[in-house]
Amino acid sequence: MLILSPVDRASEVPDLVGAGAEELYAGYVPPFWAEAFGPVVSCNRRSFDEANVGAIDDLDALVRAAALRDVPVHVALNASPIPDDTIPRLVATAAELARIGVRGVIVSDLSLLLALRDAKFRRLSLHASTLFSAFNGMAVAFLRRAGAERVILARELSTAEIAGMVPPAGETRLEAIGFRGRCPNIEGFCTHLHDDADRTWPCELRYGKEWGGPGDAIPPDVLHAVERDEGADRHFSCGLCAVPLLERAGVHALKIVGRGSETSRKVDAVRAVAAMREWGRNRIPAPAECARRGKELYRETFGRPCRPENCYFPEFYPGRGA
């Protein structure tokens, strides 16, 4: 299982690869898109500058730096919807990306996926974004028909559910998201606006609450469940416990979230995932052992114990999940 890390500039490549990243993904907004839709609507769902490579020349330098280390770079074009009249221009952008050596594009819009499929790029693979909410094997089959060669699964699946999806996926590669960036909502079904990095996102706000049901107040267990995710910092999200089992199941890549974050955070994340994978490769651990080791590694990485609101795979978290 490959470790797929975010990257924002060429200068980060040596450190990320040195820490264990075997694939990289970046964001890039072609000028025509920004002119058409303004500063908030990004073609890759990250509107702030730090999460995007500024210019095609910068991306070219990044791809070259990665190629020197035999590491492929993928680019996110995962906005949806893409207006029909914009599709040809994004296909042209994809051609330009392929020309400079980008190896894959991450797509969440059905029309764009179909257009890229029909363009028949020889060296550019098509990745169906997690925004397609692939919760089952038949969704993988749907996306394969639409052109996807790799499918990034819904973040909410358990290790057992993911493992069950690998054999029927056949040659379609499956990717799981498993470190940083866990959202309390299903990303593909969420329509919250993330328009300003300086104000709290809707999914992290602490809301005032008014009960509408029998009795006078929100039942304590419901209130606790609602408030658990409020104020959660997704920087601390983790799925380390699952890494050995996902690798054993045949998952192609594990994605780390975090375009736009500081280089040191990205490097720490890659290092943690690589350490967990290496530990798992040296033995055939049972899930309980994975949970123990994952929690140790979490504490070493973040300097605090893990918490349920930050857990990607709650089956490893006692008292929460399946």
Next chain:
Amino acid sequence: MCPLPTEYRFLGPDGKGIAGLPDGVGAALGSEYCVHLLPTAARMADAVAEAAGRRAPLLLLTPYFRDAELKASIPLFRAIPSGANVDVAVNDWGALQTLRGLFPEMRRSIGRLLSGRKRCPRIGASPRLTEEGRRWHGEGIFSSRVARAFLAAAYRVTGYHVDDVPWSRPAQGDDDREADRPFLYVHVPNAIVTVSDDCPWIGGVSSASVASCPRPCRDRHVVLREPSMGGDLILKGKARFTSRDPGETGRPSHLGAGAVVTYRDLP
């Protein structure tokens, strides 16, 4: 003059009360966001028969599925006889793939969770969005001729479910769009903003972690209020909705609707 859209009235997960519907009004049942809020196969068969007896159309709303859940739901779909006046709204690409294979004649539409229109109240209030950027949030898969053609040809998709939000309404004089309009089911009055897999009504765990559910979410909700949002959210089940009439237009718009799905279980 345009014909009035068909009304489907949401009658809860099990579609109880079909007999009391006014003439010409259809029934919606099921759930877009939780597998535990689907009717049983037996109840579905009864609902189909009741609706047929009244010549009322039925709309089955379906959620996203894990593999085991999708397999377990096959009897529910089997309970819909071929040729029945039933439309199935799918919110899972895998469900669409499955239904195409097993029930090729079934009428299928793309549900609100897949159709792509964005409903966060902040969209209406954000000072950072350009008008073009704001309008972009009102578009979706249904806006794309390419996607519609693919889904119609390969999956026999006949319509798209959307919410009514102010930034979704077509500009006047947009004749090109008017001429080639998809069939839209407009859901009113509460737009669905987001969905979580974790259910607060069963302790905050994934709905997949329980084999069955007593549906404690059905007769209760929580209003979530925060000034920067530009409007209240309502937590119902695993979903968060806007409060009524998010556009504050005084009356929901049915512009462009081929059908309207109405709900009465939220404030």
